[in-house]
Amino acid sequence: MIQFSSGQRLDGGLLERPFTLDGVPGLLWTAGTVSGTAPVILLGHPGGLDGMRPRLVERARQCVASGFVAAALELPGGGDRPRLPDVDRARADLRRALEAGEAVADDVVDRLVLPLVERAVPEWRALLDELLALPGIGGPVGYSGGVISIGVRLAAVEPRIVASVLFAGSYVPRSIVEEARRVSIPLLVLLQWDDRWNDRGMALDLFDALGSAEKTLHANTGGHTGVPAFEGDDADRFFRRHLR
Amino acid sequence: MIQFSSGQRLDGGLLERPFTLDGVPGLLWTAGTVSGTAPVILLGHPGGLDGMRPRLVERARQCVASGFVAAALELPGGGDRPRLPDVDRARADLRRALEAGEAVADDVVDRLVLPLVERAVPEWRALLDELLALPGIGGPVGYSGGVISIGVRLAAVEPRIVASVLFAGSYVPRSIVEEARRVSIPLLVLLQWDDRWNDRGMALDLFDALGSAEKTLHANTGGHTGVPAFEGDDADRFFRRHLR
Numbered sequence: 001m002i003q004f005s006s007g008q009r010l011d012g013g014l015l016e017r018p019f020t021l022d023g024v025p026g027l028l029w030t031a032g033t034v035s036g037t038a039p040v041i042l043l044g045h046p047g048g049l050d051g052m053r054p055r056l057v058e059r060a061r062q063c064v065a066s067g068f069v070a071a072a073l074e075l076p077g078g079g080d081r082p083r084l085p086d087v088d089r090a091r092a093d094l095r096r097a098l099e100a101g102e103a104v105a106d107d108v109v110d111r112l113v114l115p116l117v118e119r120a121v122p123e124w125r126a127l128l129d130e131l132l133a134l135p136g137i138g139g140p141v142g143y144s145g146g147v148i149s150i151g152v153r154l155a156a157v158e159p160r161i162v163a164s165v166l167f168a169g170s171y172v173p174r175s176i177v178e179e180a181r182r183v184s185i186p187l188l189v190l191l192q193w194d195d196r197w198n199d200r201g202m203a204l205d206l207f208d209a210l211g212s213a214e215k216t217l218h219a220n221t222g223g224h225t226g227v228p229a230f231e232g233d234d235a236d237r238f239f240r241r242h243l244r
Numbered sequence: 245m246i247q248f249s250s251g252q253r254l255d256g257g258l259l260e261r262p263f264t265l266d267g268v269p270g271l272l273w274t275a276g277t278v279s280g281t282a283p284v285i286l287l288g289h290p291g292g293l294d295g296m297r298p299r300l301v302e303r304a305r306q307c308v309a310s311g312f313v314a315a316a317l318e319l320p321g322g323g324d325r326p327r328l329p330d331v332d333r334a335r336a337d338l339r340r341a342l343e344a345g346e347a348v349a350d351d352v353v354d355r356l357v358l359p360l361v362e363r364a365v366p367e368w369r370a371l372l373d374e375l376l377a378l379p380g381i382g383g384p385v386g387y388s389g390g391v392i393s394i395g396v397r398l399a400a401v402e403p404r405i406v407a408s409v410l411f412a413g414s415y416v417p418r419s420i421v422e423e424a425r426r427v428s429i430p431l432l433v434l435l436q437w438d439d440r441w442n443d444r445g446m447a448l449d450l451f452d453a454l455g456s457a458e459k460t461l462h463a464n465t466g467g468h469t470g471v472p473a474f475e476g477d478d479a480d481r482f483f484r485r486h487l488r
Contacts, residue, residue: 193452193461204448207463208437216472217437217463219451228460230485234478241474 002130004028014061021127024081025049026073029060030136037138038069039243040131042124042154044145044167047078059144062236068243069137073127075147076119087115094171098196109171113149117176120150125158132160142239148189148206149176155183163187163242165235168203169195169224177202177209186214188238190231195224246374248272258305265371268325269293270317273304274380281382282313283487284375286368286398288389288411291322303388306480312487313381317371319391320363331359338415342440353415357393361420364394369402376404386483392433392450393420399427407431407486409479412447413439413468421446421453430458432482434475439468 007017013032018025027049030038041063045052049072060070077084090111097104124143131137140162143151151166156179168191187210191203207217216238220228251261257276262269271293274282285307289296293316304314321328334355341348368387375381384406387395395410400423412435431454435447451461460482464472 213465214472215465217461219461219463221457221459228458230481237474 002127010057010061012061012065014057014064016057016060021073021123021130024074024123025079026071026127027053027056027060028131029057029064029070031064031069034136037136038067039140039142039239040128040137041068041070041142041144041239041243042127042161043070043072044143044147044151045072045075046146046170047075049074049079059232062232063144063239066236066240068142068239069131071127071131073120073123076116076123084115084119087112104171104199106174110173110175113147113171113173113176116147117149117153120147121153121157124150124154128158128160140243142243144235144239146170148172152176152180152183152206152210155185155187156180161185163239165190165238167227168192168206169198171199172202172206177206180206180209181211183211185212186238186242187212187216188235189215189217190227190235191217191219192224192226193219193221194226197224246371254301254305256305256309258301258308260301260304265317265367265374268318268367269323270315270371271297271300271304272375273301273308273314275308275313278380281380282311283384283386283483284372284381285312285314285386285388285483285487286371286405287314287316288387288391288395289316289319290390290414291319293318293323303476306476307388307483310480310484312386312483313375315371315375317364317367320360320367328359328363331356348415348443350418354417354419357391357415357417357420360391361393361397364391365397365401368394368398372402372404384487386487388479388483390414392416396420396424396427396450396454399429399431400424405429407483409434409482411471412436412450413442415443416446416450421450424450424453425455427455429456430482430486431456431460432479433459433461434471434479435461435463436468436470437463437465438470441468 002021004017004019015030015032017028063070093108141160143164146167146169148166148168155164163186165188189207246265248261248263259274259276261272307314337352385404387408390411390413392410392412399408407430409432433451
């Protein structure tokens with residue numbers, strides 16, 4: 001069940017309402033005044049809501065300015081949620097391999113990413129059940145951000161999601177690349193060309209595998225956190241084209 | 245020397261003026277009324293101005309609506325210009341290899357593309373000399389379209405060109421990939437993911453090699469002529485960001 005604590009008004013009339021959903025913390029951003037029902041954009045992120053909050057608020061601000069509401073949910077194992085020791089170990093293994101300049105074993109990627117996908121996807125879907133029952137919030141739904149494997153699974157299994165912006169900023173299990181063939185919604189995939197925490201070839205293989213008739217890749221120079229500001233505008237236009 | 249024949253007014257007030265430059269045919273598109281000096285966008289194309297004209301007019305219309313002027317010049321060997329038999333032979337060799345599902349030899353790509361680059365680049369530069377001396381036309385200059393190897397060479401050697409949209413829709417000689425490292429202007433590279441007349445891996449290698457600090461790749465599903473309409477808007481925004 002979703003439980004809201006008291007909201008606060010941010011610059012520009014943005015209303016931010018913290019909540020918990022079955023104990024999982026999250027944030028909902030809406031316009032101060034409600035008229036009709038707004039589509040929802042789920043804001044994916046790498047975990048640690050508190051640290052991510054400034055960047056999430058900026059993304060939410062653009063969503064709300066375009067007539068959407070935006071929501072984020074803490075990642076399993078992220079922030080103050082119970083650690084996932086197996087995932088932490090896999091993350092340490094990945095960093096060790098990358099820092100040693102070694103190839104990353106498939107097994108490490110599976111152990112890091114698949115448990116997050118298995119846990120996060122039902123949580124996001126339960127959040128949708130709750131959000132779409134609130135006054136002023138309606139379909140359709142978009143997903144925007146990382147973890148890209150979570151975004152792919154959601155696009156494959158959640159029919160309320162009609163368009164997604166996927167950030168190719170993390171390693172992808174081979175089984176998720178296979179799942180990508182079942183995705184059919186319009187997609188915009190963002191790739192940072194020089195992201196040392198990502199495998200460019202694997203990201204391109206994932207883009208190739210995605211089954212959607214309309215899919216666009218935007219690749220830019222720069223590292224993981226260097227996504228150019230104009231990509232925010234492009235994502236906004238993409239959602240305005242598909243969610244309205 | 246540039247010589248204009250009588251122009252015609254097209255829908256929406258667009259003024260189209262055919263010209264020849266030292267015997268090479270071309271087209272110039274401007275707004276009907278001149279105020280100040282407009283930046284120039286050179287519209288690259290695969291040759292055959294008459295056949296390409298409907299699509300070029302649409303691209304020119306968007307340029308002019310954004311406050312630019314646009315110009316196109318017949319490709320060496322294209323349209324009514326004298327054939328280039330060696331290039332024609334290389335093109336036939338390329339088609340034969342593709343239709344047989346064979347790898348395309350570097351030598352075929354060199355024989356097809358390098359003579360076009362060698363001839364076309366000085367012609368585009370001479371056109372710039374003429375255009376920038378006309379009333380109502382000023383710098384800066386952009387290049388938009390294919391042949392991508394011509395666009396790369398121009399970006400590397402012509403300092404009046406400050407931003408380019410490059411269409412990765414043709415095979416690229418390895419020497420041009422090396423030249424790409426010297427390019428430093430902002431770039432938007434368009435790639436059709438399923439273009440059977442192009443080598444996707446080579447296009448990605450070229451994108452990787454380009455030396456520009458700001459470079460963006462937009463890849464879309466579909467074949468050579470299937471560039472989505474929204475990419476026209478994206479190219480327009482790119483030029484408005486960099487030419488004004």
